[in-house]
Amino acid sequence: MPDYQTLTLDLGARSYPIFIGEDLLSAAEHTLRPWLGNGKVVLVSNTTVAPLYLARWQACLEHWGIAHHHVILPDGEQYKDVQHLDQIYSALLAAHCDRKTTLLALGGGVIGDMTGFAAACYMRGIAFIQIPTTLLAQVDSSVGGKTGINHPLGKNMIGAFYQPRAVLAEISSLCTLPARELAAGLAEVIKYGLIDDVPFFDWLEQHMPALLARDGAALAEAVAWSCRNKARIVAADETESGVRALLNLGHTFGHAIEAGLGYGQWLHGEAVAAGMVMAATASHLAGWLSAPELQRIRRLIEAAGLPAEAPPLGAERYLQLMQVDKKNEGGRIRFVMLRGIGQAFLTDALPTAALNAVLR
Amino acid sequence: MPDYQTLTLDLGARSYPIFIGEDLLSAAEHTLRPWLGNGKVVLVSNTTVAPLYLARWQACLEHWGIAHHHVILPDGEQYKDVQHLDQIYSALLAAHCDRKTTLLALGGGVIGDMTGFAAACYMRGIAFIQIPTTLLAQVDSSVGGKTGINHPLGKNMIGAFYQPRAVLAEISSLCTLPARELAAGLAEVIKYGLIDDVPFFDWLEQHMPALLARDGAALAEAVAWSCRNKARIVAADETESGVRALLNLGHTFGHAIEAGLGYGQWLHGEAVAAGMVMAATASHLAGWLSAPELQRIRRLIEAAGLPAEAPPLGAERYLQLMQVDKKNEGGRIRFVMLRGIGQAFLTDALPTAALNAVLR
Numbered sequence A, B: 001m002p003d004y005q006t007l008t009l010d011l012g013a014r015s016y017p018i019f020i021g022e023d024l025l026s027a028a029e030h031t032l033r034p035w036l037g038n039g040k041v042v043l044v045s046n047t048t049v050a051p052l053y054l055a056r057w058q059a060c061l062e063h064w065g066i067a068h069h070h071v072i073l074p075d076g077e078q079y080k081d082v083q084h085l086d087q088i089y090s091a092l093l094a095a096h097c098d099r100k101t102t103l104l105a106l107g108g109g110v111i112g113d114m115t116g117f118a119a120a121c122y123m124r125g126i127a128f129i130q131i132p133t134t135l136l137a138q139v140d141s142s143v144g145g146k147t148g149i150n151h152p153l154g155k156n157m158i159g160a161f162y163q164p165r166a167v168l169a170e171i172s173s174l175c176t177l178p179a180r181e182l183a184a185g186l187a188e189v190i191k192y193g194l195i196d197d198v199p200f201f202d203w204l205e206q207h208m209p210a211l212l213a214r215d216g217a218a219l220a221e222a223v224a225w226s227c228r229n230k231a232r233i234v235a236a237d238e239t240e241s242g243v244r245a246l247l248n249l250g251h252t253f254g255h256a257i258e259a260g261l262g263y264g265q266w267l268h269g270e271a272v273a274a275g276m277v278m279a280a281t282a283s284h285l286a287g288w289l290s291a292p293e294l295q296r297i298r299r300l301i302e303a304a305g306l307p308a309e310a311p312p313l314g315a316e317r318y319l320q321l322m323q324v325d326k327k328n329e330g331g332r333i334r335f336v337m338l339r340g341i342g343q344a345f346l347t348d349a350l351p352t353a354a355l356n357a358v359l360r
Helices: A025-031 A050-064 A082-094 A109-121 A135-141 A171-176 A179-196 A198-212 A216-236 A243-248 A251-261 A268-285 A291-303 A315-323 A352-359 B025-031 B050-064 B082-094 B109-121 B135-141 B171-176 B179-196 B198-212 B216-236 B243-248 B251-261 B268-285 B291-303 B315-323 B352-359
Strands: A004-009 A016-021 A041-046 A068-073 A102-107 A127-132 A146-151 A154-161 A166-170 A335-338 A344-347 B004-009 B016-021 B041-046 B068-073 B102-107 B127-132 B146-151 B154-161 B166-170 B335-338 B344-347
Touching (some): A016 A025, A050 A068, A050 A171, A082 A109, A109 A135, A109 A154, A109 B154, A127 A135, A135 A171, A135 A179, A166 A216, A179 A216, A198 A216, A198 A291, A216 A243, A243 A335, A243 A344, A251 A268, A251 A315, A251 A335, A268 A291, B004 B216, B016 B025, B025 B166, B041 B050, B041 B109, B050 B068, B050 B171, B109 B146, B109 B154, B127 B135, B135 B179, B166 B171, B171 B216, B179 B198, B216 B243, B251 B315, B251 B335, B268 B291, B268 B335
Parallel strands (some): A127 A166
Antiparallel strands (some): B004 B016, B146 B154
């Protein structure tokens, strides 16, 4: 049996394992089977991932004699909407799926978010398992139970906190990932270093070439390190009433970029990368972050092949787009800012001058 | 301050009060204000209830200086769908509602279910309060946290278990309720007696004329008795993994009637009434329920002005419709049957002959 690491997201009765390895499918007897119930399985995937990986997991279910169906959605953030969510519900109902059904999300963040939300709402809640196939999904969206869809008036506005039974981060699936998407995933990886993990940030500065060359061991290490960080933060604050908000570093700006350009123009990770540079720049202008640290942040983001410059939407438009962000409380915009690399903090007292300078 | 009763639904950190009285609005300082946060309020109602009661609650919020908006949906079960749910989301987003927003559901079961589900999913969960204005909603749907919408392929198939902060059962609002809807609510009231409360069933046999004459004290007593029963069962089994399934007495047949005739033809309570007679008849044919008890059940349902005879959909169609019911586990149909009045039990071993005799 191939090697893999097992982390645990500690949420009491809803705790679950995160498996990270280069060939989890060969270890499926231990990584997948114990988390399936005795009902049907419905695989949810997209038109890009399904041709590559669906048959392997289906064969695995066949081998165990488990009845299964599948739903294949079009690939892209623009399909993360109520119409395509309904395709999942319709498929489940057409297949007479009951409460013992388990959904398997096989794909990136969009598939994971939609499948998780469908699991949260179908018959008021059935089990689901995440099999993230992109770096972004492996290090971020598959872990922590945030599920949902976009609304024409705002990203991820409709959703649920709903935890999977297990997460299987198959590192080998990163081999088929387009370079642009690998880089987008690295944005969230870098974020963990920036929030509160200086050793990880240092490690990333040294291993960025290996990661971009898709060295399996380096990727597994980066994914495990990221998931440990995320699991620790989520365990401390499952529903984002406190510390979990730090995970939104770069996201207030990033969501505005995504919405302002129209979903699908920039990848989420790309927008977050530029958003982190905006947050770092604002932190610097507010006197919280030193110039050399701002430089290191910008350099690492550029080394990952990510955009360090935000698109020029205009300050007014940015402010308007940020007003509907979920992180706002009582009308004020809360930002995640940096006192240093590894020292993120939450504030609603960002000086207007610093904010405006960044938005221009 | 007018009199009212306060019951508590005991769910640990998510416990909440159920207020029952003839004029809770005058006591709103105690029954509503403590459960609002410090954010905006959005009232959700329908075109029938809003003209009668919306202005009163708005005036109350005005008096407290609380910013508020409202969403008015068309009235009827046929609008309990994803399109009208989206109207609520769109209104919340257009009003820049954040996570501190509280939704008030002012209406019957459809408004309560949709508002609760919108609250469960908007920004992954905001607060909501139930102000049920129909008897059905007061004794059943507003208590216990079942929220959701219908899908073209099945009733209440999409939803969440999501508890309100408080329930305000305003008895005076039953004065404006059409007689047919009052009777429909009585079906769920009778159900509590049938499940496990013989004294309540006896009381209902004696007080049915007073209830139909809308005697305030009798209605308050029936609502309080029903809510106590429901609160006890829900507290024991919030997510329907066990005893809560008994609350589905008459519902497996009832849902089939509603779906088979097309939603909106029969009221939910009417379908449940006929469904309970079907369950009682099947219980009798299976040798579990005596003929005199079956007679008492049928007589009480008829005394409430409810249908005791199911529409003739044909046995095949009934079976087909019941296959997609949420209560099914692994393909078999589970029924709530009766060993006597006040002695409901769950079984997947209803003899086929008894079932077929009832469906014909």
